[in-house]
Amino acid sequence: MFTKNFKNLMVKTLLNANGSGINKSFSEDIKSEYYDINGELVAGIAVPTTQGTAVALASALSDTLKTTSGTDNSSWLVIGTGTGAVSENDYCLFNEASNCTCVSAASSTTSNLTKSYTATFQNNSESDVTITETGIVGYVHIYKYLCTILLEHTLLETPVIIPAGETRTITYVWSF
DSSP: OBOHHHHHHHHHHHHOOSTTOSOHHHHTTSOOOOBOTTSOBSSOSOOOOSSSHHHHHHHHTSSOEESSOOSSSEEEEEEEOOOSOOOTTOOSOSSBOTTEEEEEEEEEEOTTSEEEEEEEEEEOSSSOEEEEEEEEEEEEEETTEEEEEEEEEEEEEEEEEEOTTOEEEEEEEEEO
């Protein structure tokens, strides 16, 4: 499920119709709240800078998927072992899998407007890990700040078991 963070960024991007940025009088009416992956409100409620939001979102969701958290406009997949009701208000996974690391990641776009994100995770523990949730996290500009936010959160219908010392590949496909 796309999070409210992602939806707010999309609204800002889509409503930013002029080349110089969001019209000030218009943007003051569409102030949004964003929460980072720690659940903290990002920059309060303020008007964003004219540069940043659209470029940051596009860059974060580009064809350069990272294996770990980035320090530039980037995105990466995360996996977890939690359960619960997924909501657009989610700002993090229920229980991120700390014993697993991403060893490779890639994304691509097809000619029929399908975007694919693929990451391979290694279980570094001595016991099996059952993956029940996944997410896409982005490091993006919001207002005058760079922050890490959850863009998408999915509870898997069928859990994925990563045996001790082994790897499994997770793929997200978005169709437009």
